[in-house]
Amino acid sequence: MKKAIKLTLAVVLVMGSTSLFAQKFGRINTQEIIVSMPETKEMNTNMEAFAKELQDNLENIKVEFNTKLLDLQKNEATLSESVRQLKQKELQELQGRYAEFEQVAQQDYQKKQNELLAPIIEKAKAAIDKISQAGGFLAVFDTSTGSLAYFDEATLTDIAPEVKKELGITDAPAASAPAAK
Incomplete structure (x- = not known):
């Protein structure tokens, strides 16, 4: 009887350890993927x-x-004081317009780049998610940012409640998080 229990325990331990080692982790350089996409080349042409x-x-x-x-x-010596002041004021206004337009142009450039880049990033993320799920990866690390590019949420345990407990944080009943869909 003791042999059967030991054998069963050994089988359970071996199966448990092999399932631990069977977890698959991956890595990807998302930046490299995005840069090599044809949509990015088109975006760069549009941005130029x-x-x-x-x-x-x-x-x-x-x-x-x-x-x-x-x-x-050229004409400063022949201009009346009021005309000279008017022309100087015009020059100041042009300088102001230039500085303002330069600032707005930088903002517009950044905004347009973000608008064009967002769908490219989404497409890359969707492909990463699809390949990661199909390949059975538990997590895929993005080497370009040092973060997770994908993780299988169903296999991970949220440790936030234990961490909050350790830190003495208590959630008010009315402020609890909404239920997941």
């Missing part, structure tokens, strides 16, 4: 055209400023 358009607008303001500055310098 958008940047050129913004740069051309900045250049137009700069040309207008330089033209008016040269005009003021």
